Structure formats: C-alpha cells, structure tokens
Amino acid sequence: MLKKYNISASMSRKSSPWENGSQESFYGKFKFELGDLNRFKSMAEVIEAIHLHIYYYNNFRIHTTLKMAPAKFAKLHS
Incomplete structure (x- = not known):
C-alpha cells in the first residue's frame, strides 16, 4: 500500500534498534x-x-511501565 501512494518508510540502520529503543x-x-495494512x-x-x-x-491500553493508560497517568500527575 505504501508504494501505491508513493510513501517511503523511514527506519534506523539495519541491525541497530538501540538507536531509539523506546520508539522501536x-x-x-x-x-x-x-x-496487516493490506486488509484495508x-x-x-x-x-x-x-x-x-x-x-x-x-x-485505554495498559502500559507495562505505567501500569495504566498514559491519559490516566497524565491526569493523576498533573
């Protein structure tokens, strides 16, 4: 689908996921x-x-580190 809409994927160098671990x-x-995006x-x-x-x-998704959803965490700590 990316090719169809002329979109290029951006990624770290091969075999270097530690460059931005949290984003990875x-x-x-x-x-x-x-x-799979092809299902759309x-x-x-x-x-x-x-x-x-x-x-x-x-x-809604519970995040392992926060043990709650980010929105709930932000509300509790603002």
Missing part, C-alpha cells in the same frame, strides 16, 4: 496490534484505523 518498542507493538480497502480506512488505534493506545 512503540512501533513494533503498534504494527503488531494494527495488523482504501487509504482512508488505513488512516481511520491508525487514528482509532492511537486513541486506544493513549486512553
């Missing part, structure tokens, strides 16, 4: 949880799924 962890989980019929569906997943990730 986020994207690894994000890609796994979002699933249009770019609009991909964008909607990404927006919904980011909302879920920030507001």
Whole structure:
C-alpha cells in the first residue's frame, strides 16, 4: 500500500534498534496490534484505523511501565 501512494518508510540502520529503543518498542507493538495494512480497502480506512488505534493506545491500553493508560497517568500527575 505504501508504494501505491508513493510513501517511503523511514527506519534506523539495519541491525541497530538501540538507536531509539523506546520508539522501536512503540512501533513494533503498534504494527503488531494494527495488523496487516493490506486488509484495508482504501487509504482512508488505513488512516481511520491508525487514528482509532492511537486513541486506544493513549486512553485505554495498559502500559507495562505505567501500569495504566498514559491519559490516566497524565491526569493523576498533573
């Protein structure tokens, strides 16, 4: 789907995930949880799924380090 819309992927050098470990962890989980992008019929569906997943990730998904969703953590510590 990326080729179809002339989008290029940006990534660290091969075999160097330690360059940005926390971001690598986020994207690894994000890609796994979002699933195969080829299952979507249009770019609009991909964008909607990404927006919904980011909302879920920030507001409902329990994060291991925080032991709660980031939005709840932010509310408790603001």
